[in-house]
Amino acid sequence: xxxxxxxxxxxxxxxxxxxxxxxxxxxxxxxxxxxxxxxxxxxxxxxxxxxxxxxxxxxxxxxxxxxxxxxxxxxxxxxxxxxxxxxxxxxxxxxxxxxxxxxxxxxxxxxxxxxxxxxxxxxxxxxxxxxx
Numbered sequence: 453x454x455x456x457x458x459x460x461x462x463x464x465x466x467x468x469x470x471x472x473x474x475x476x477x478x479x480x481x482x483x484x485x486x487x488x489x490x491x492x493x494x495x496x497x498x499x500x501x502x503x504x505x506x507x508x509x510x511x512x513x514x515x516x517x518x519x520x521x522x523x524x525x526x527x528x529x530x531x532x533x534x535x536x537x538x539x540x541x542x543x544x545x546x547x548x549x550x551x552x553x554x555x556x557x558x559x560x561x562x563x564x565x566x567x568x569x570x571x572x573x574x575x576x577x578x579x580x581x582x583x584x
Contacts, residue, residue, distance in 0.1 A: 475562040482566075483540040486533040493530035531576055536569035 471477070496518075503514035517523050543561045546552045552561050 474559075476558050479540065479543075479562040479565055483537060486537040486540070489529065489533040490537060493526075493533060496526065496530065528573070528577065532569060532573040535572045535576070536565065539565045539568050539572075 500514050500518065503510040518527060543552070543565050546561065552558060
């Protein structure tokens with residue numbers, strides 16, 4: 453009979469400390485974080501719309517906050533999160549078609565998501581300041 457008090461060496465499930473962070477893992481985390489950030493950014497958008505509906509004084513106050521350095525940094529982060537999350541969704545849509553599962557394809561899509569979101573954010577902000 454086996455002694456039930458003896459401890460056996462059981463295999464441990466792989467954990468994040470074991471894996472070397474891959475670009476696709478990092479992008480998965482960023483996709484989730486940008487989704488959470490979009491909730492907060494939507495509150496800023498709702499505050500702006502509510503202030504616009506309330507009249508000139510509340511709208512001017514919100515415009516002042518959003519026009520400050522901190523407000524612009526928040527808007528910049530929100531626009532990057534929106535574009536990054538959108539491109540991450542397109543990446544998932546590509547995977548839903550059964551394409552892009554190769555190791556090199558996954559890494560390329562992850563890089564394109566990151567580079568594309570940064571480039572599109574700069575493009576949107578340059579266009580916004582140009583039209584202003």
